[in-house]
Amino acid sequence: MKLKQQNLPQLPAHISRPAYAINEVTAGIAHIGVGGFHRAHQAAYTDALMNTGEGLDWGICGVGTRADEVAMRDALASQDYLYTLIELDDRPDTEVRVLASIRDMMLVGEDGSETVVARLADPAIRIVSLTITEGGYCMDDSTGQFNAALPQIQHDLENPSAPISVFGLLCAALAKRRGEGIGPFTIMSCDNLPHNGDVTRTATLAFANLVDADLANWIAQNVSFPNAMVDRITPMTSAAHRKALKQEHGVDDAWPVVCEPFVQWVLEDKFVAGRPAWEKVGVQFTDDVSPYEEMKIKLLNGSHLALTYLGFLRGYRFVHETMADPLFVEYIRQYMDKDVTPQLAAVPGIDLTLYKQTLIDRFSNCAIADQLERVCSDGSSKFPKFTVPTINRLIADNAELDRAALVVAAWAMYLKGIDENGTRYSIPDPRAEFCQSLVEEDEGLAERLLGREEIFGTHIPRSSAFRDAFERNLLRLRTLGVSGTLDLLLTR
Incomplete structure (x- = not known):
């Protein structure tokens, strides 16, 4: 009807x-x-x-x-x-x-x-x-x-x-x-x-x-x-x-x-x-939405980016497929628990432990069949809002950088337009051609990509520790693949 x-x-x-x-x-x-x-x-x-x-x-x-x-x-x-x-x-x-x-x-x-x-x-x-x-x-x-x-x-x-x-x-x-x-x-x-x-x-x-x-x-x-x-x-x-x-x-x-x-x-x-x-x-x-906003943007949107480019490179095409892989679940848990949660102020009426489990359950919902392509889209605009603030705080606190650096390294690999299975795909981003030009040559890639202040701001390009973590994880992705990189990161 x-x-x-x-x-x-x-x-x-x-x-x-x-x-x-x-x-x-x-x-x-x-x-x-x-x-x-x-x-x-x-x-x-x-x-x-x-x-x-x-x-x-x-x-x-x-x-x-x-x-x-x-x-x-x-x-x-x-x-x-x-x-x-x-x-x-x-x-x-x-x-x-x-x-x-x-x-x-x-x-x-x-x-x-x-x-x-x-x-x-x-x-x-x-x-x-x-x-x-x-x-x-x-x-x-x-x-x-x-x-x-x-x-x-x-x-x-x-x-x-x-x-x-x-x-x-x-x-x-x-x-x-x-x-x-x-x-x-x-x-x-x-x-x-x-x-x-x-x-x-x-x-x-x-x-x-x-x-x-x-x-x-x-x-x-x-x-x-x-x-x-x-x-x-x-x-x-x-x-x-x-x-x-x-x-x-x-x-x-x-x-x-x-x-x-x-x-x-x-x-x-x-x-x-x-x-x-x-x-x-x-x-x-x-009267003030700030604590709710920071919680959601850093935990939900930030975690979405943390899994989406890695999942796409691995050959997955849906969020729930990615979350069926125990390596990804553990990576997202550690990212939320160790990198993001210490940065958050108390959120009135919210139990953060329960909220994070709710996110895991939502991401794992196979009925929703949420497309990784949708979450991958417009990465050059999403990074400054969803991920860069978390990285900036980690740098300022002299904290562990590898989990967050892996998010950026995965995006760099994703911009190559080919996954681990050899499948080619287009990049859904209004600035796709420009972003892809930044990763076209391996020589000097870190400086070109991280140096784009409109994406990564001013703190990240100045952090030698973050650049080292980025290059370390980029090399691991190239040589060990996504699963090998996650396995090494989570077990060391």
Whole structure:
């Protein structure tokens, strides 16, 4: 049965569906970057709140800025913006649920900048949220400054009435609201990066200052940018997922979303124009998200990177395959226990021992079938946020460096584009060609790669101890392979 609003009553009884009147939902949130994670996280929380009978004025209007988002818009539009969320686990009681919190989606390329800006400037929109990936914030990781030289930013500076970038759209909409005497909206990042609200504020104000200093001052005084820690493993939806939904549940969904049962959202309660009562459906509000954020980024995201390039080199293609290898499990345990945990402050309400075991269990979930390629992607943007801070602290503490250095050595080997079985693969990174050029020649590789401050900052290139550890582990990978390297590292 095709997923459409008129067909909801005919769905099988075990499939959860909206308990609210879909036609009564109005948009209070505009979300830029409608992908799997947004649909499995923020949109799922919002739908859950609506199912309690609250928050129908907090529906979501999606906004797309990239050409490749047409397919998502078309898929959702073809089924009245409904979609199916499928939890994947070994347990028999996992949820299959139809959501309706997203009610519309606009594309800058088709609907036009003026139309999108007008929608963002609508007083009904009180939150603009973002999932635009780590690289979407236009920040130079080596300097911490906004990169105004990027083509889309230059376009918007030259064509302020027809913006195409995220920050061009935000500033144009805020300028329109200011000019019309309409209050500001909250800008809420839901991306996996440290202090995501602070980063969003820095980028927004940097762009605004290039356009209109008075506007920048108004934004600084009136717009809020809450920090958040978000967490849910959400693999790419595959043809097999669509087929299984159709065969096992009788639902023909053009683009369902699959995810693990675990979900977490810790959010600073800083909203200038109101917010949904998300705390009623499991969101944890706090005055300071920092300890939760550091825990998650260093333990989950850092451990993900620690296993993903090694696993890919070994010939594995899924996270659970990698975690079925006892060498990898022990390596990840030692990385978390010995390298990361000593760096973490106490996290209110969190038992770190239990949290780390939960991560092992989540990574080992074979039903989720999370692709290593997904975790490998955009490594040049992930390293500065997920791994470099841990390494910097290890260097400062004169601590053991081999486990962390192996993560970087594995990436260097991964960038060669061929695994231990001789299988060739492409590198999913916007800077893939540049990164691969750094490892093309073995002579001087450490200096070229580690010397890239936009990736590794300033401490790592200056640390002879880390360079030695990197070169030592790179040599081991070349001569002993992944399993031999892990065996030597874990038993010495």
